[in-house]
Amino acid sequence: MPRQSDPHAKIKLLTAAEEEFVEHGLDRAKVEDISARAGLSKGAFYLHFASKEDAFKQLVETTLARLAHFVDAIPREEANEVFEDMARSMEFWLAKDLEIFEFIWQNRGLMRLLLEGGSSLRYRHLMDEFAERTRHVIVQSIALGAGRGFYRDDLDSDLASAFIAGAYDRYARQLVQLAKKPDLEGALRKMQTMVVRGVGSDALLAHVRPRAAAVSGDSPVIVPAQPVGPTRALAGGDR
Amino acid sequence: MPRQSDPHAKIKLLTAAEEEFVEHGLDRAKVEDISARAGLSKGAFYLHFASKEDAFKQLVETTLARLAHFVDAIPREEANEVFEDMARSMEFWLAKDLEIFEFIWQNRGLMRLLLEGGSSLRYRHLMDEFAERTRHVIVQSIALGAGRGFYRDDLDSDLASAFIAGAYDRYARQLVQLAKKPDLEGALRKMQTMVVRGVGSDALLAHVRPRAAAVSGDSPVIVPAQPVGPTRALAGGDR
DNA sequence: GCTGTCAGTGACTGGCGGGTCAACTATGGT
DNA sequence: ACCATAGTTGACCCGCCAGTCACTGACAGC
Incomplete structure (x- = not known):
């Protein structure tokens, strides 16, 4: 030997x-x-x-598989009774988001490549597959929440999903570009607040930043510089 | 000759x-x-x-220039007094969004390429430049709206921009994949509603789908299938 | 019809880089 | 020491395709 x-x-x-x-x-x-x-x-x-593409596939597949693992775990955990309680439910989702974005941060190099599409058009299907799989999990998971009156009943589901996905997606794209790790939990909490305001029912909304915002804790930043308006759509539209 | x-x-x-x-x-x-x-x-x-890349640059540059044209026009028009009136202001933005998304639809082939990044990493800067330019216009445009109390004052501007840009960005990505032209105005109107709910001040919110939703006109679709929940982030997958 | 010009052609070149393999080297066993 | 085995190397091969250029022939002017 x-x-x-x-x-x-x-x-x-x-x-x-x-x-x-x-x-x-x-x-x-x-x-x-x-x-x-x-x-x-x-x-x-x-x-x-076996080839250059083989190496690429191994990288992407293992990363996406690990990412999918977080998502796949959701349906099981969701059988839990915490979901009867809106506040606890929101915390559950926040924790999930945190887990997922933590992973994205740790694998930001490859995630940047996947999100920005430097993988040549022929590999979009890997990302698409993952997306579709995730969507399916979300659909079944959230059906529960819908029945519990978590969401407004005048939503267009396609648009609402674009709305929600877009917000988190964009934050992911922003995250993978950063040099220094930001306060993920704070960011995701604020994101959740905005999303819930956008699509949540009044009942759910009550569980979000209860009343006035600037109390003490997690610094609700007031920023006159670069205010926000209903455009910027498009492309990398923001930083 | x-x-x-x-x-x-x-x-x-x-x-x-x-x-x-x-x-x-x-x-x-x-x-x-x-x-x-x-x-x-x-x-x-x-x-x-001169080369293959030259042709590519010509295509991309002219398309982005035409798109930028819409955006550049905004600051001038915004000097207008319509912006004293929230309802008219919302209509203005809606019209702008419509114009932009109409253009995106017409150029969906190339836009798809740019958004999905099939242009090799070396051309991201073209998109980035455009994005930065747009961001700048928006910043100066919306400073006005902020002063007028259009937005909540507990927003984190970075996250709020990710939130808004993400929603429209995602809709653009979805749009360029469609085979048949959807009802753009209806979609953008609903998107605006969700976004305003997310970041608008209570005053601005009052101008959005005044009270109950299902009155008559533009069909607020109630869709039990594929309900929506605070997930789907990420790539096509959303949280 | 003849001629000069120039848009258009497509066989060819050059080099780049993915993939191979005969030669080489380090190591363990005897 | 010497061999057998298996890991490692990098010069080489070869297909592909961007970019070239000597040639073709359509057309205008005479």
């Missing part, structure tokens, strides 16, 4: 590959550069991966 | 190029395929464009 293979080789290659993909996108990342960055040769790369 | 050039050649090439770019992305679109689709030869392509 002569010569042992470097047990870290594959990990080093995956790390290097992620960095190169994030920097240049799938198409323009070069296998030579990936192996060089890992301190190995081109040949070594092909000992561990 | 021998031989006239086909006056439609460049237009045919641009059209074909747009289609190929939309289908395959910048990197994988082939100049041969573009010219073939235009019914011309590869050589003809290079009579009109």
Whole structure:
């Protein structure tokens, strides 16, 4: 049994590959550069991966799988009776959001690549699949909340989902660009407040920042600079 | 003066190029395929464009310039006194949104490419520039509205902008995927309602779907199927 | 009809980079 | 020491495609 293979080789290659993909996108990342960055040769790369795309797929699939794991857990937990209580329900969702966005932060390089689409059009389906799967979980999860009068009854479900998804989606896109980790919990709490104001029933709304806002705790920032208006739609429309 | 050039050649090439770019992305679109689709030869392509990227830049730049035109017009129009009246102000914004989304619909092929990032990472800056420019216009435009008490004073401006931009951004992404043109005005009106509920002051809120919803006109759809909940973030998936 | 010009052509070139493999090297067993 | 085995290397091969250019032929003017 002569010569042992470097047990870290594959990990080093995956790390290097992620960095190169994030920097240049799938198409323009070069296998030579990936192996060089890992301190190995081109040949070594092909000992561990069938092709450049194979490495990419492994990266993306494992990341999305781990992300999906958080989502898949929801239906089970939701059978719980906490959902009879709106306040506790909101806390549950907040905790879920926090878990998910924490993961996004930790994997911000790859997530940025996926969200910004540097993975060439042929890989959109991976993201789409994940999205569809998530949507399905959400639909069944939330049916409960709907029955419990959590939401306004005059909503257009397509638009409301665009509305909610858009807000969190955009925050995710913003997050992966940051250099320093922000106060995730505070941000998600505020986001939840705005979303609930937008689509929640009056009953649910009562559980959100009960009355006046500026009491003490988590600094409701008053910012005259860059106020907000009903446009900015579009593209990277904001920072 | 021998031989006239086909006056439609460049237009045919641009059209074909747009289609190929939309289908395959910048990197994988082939100049041969573009010219073939235009019914011309590869050589003809290079009579009109310095390179493949040149054609791409021309397409993107002209489209973004036309889009920016709508946005740039806002500050001038906003000097108007309609902005003293909240209801008229909302109608103004709605009209603007409609104009912009109408344009997006008409150019959905290219917009899809830009939003989904099939243009290789090196062209993000074009979109980013546009976004930054838009942001600037919005900031100065809305400063007015803030002074007039249009918005809640406990907003975190970064998050509120993510919230608003996200909603419209997501709707744009959804729109460019559709095969059939939806009722844009109805959709944007509902979106505005949700957004205003999320960030508007109580005063502004009073101008939105005054009281109960289901009166007559624009069908407030009640949809038990796929209800909506505070999740779906993320990529197409939303929280 | 003849000629000069120039839009348009498409075979060809060059190089880039994904993927291969014969040679090389480190290691453990005898 | 020497061999057998398996990990590692990087020069090489080759397909692909952006970009070139000598050539073709349509057309205007005479």
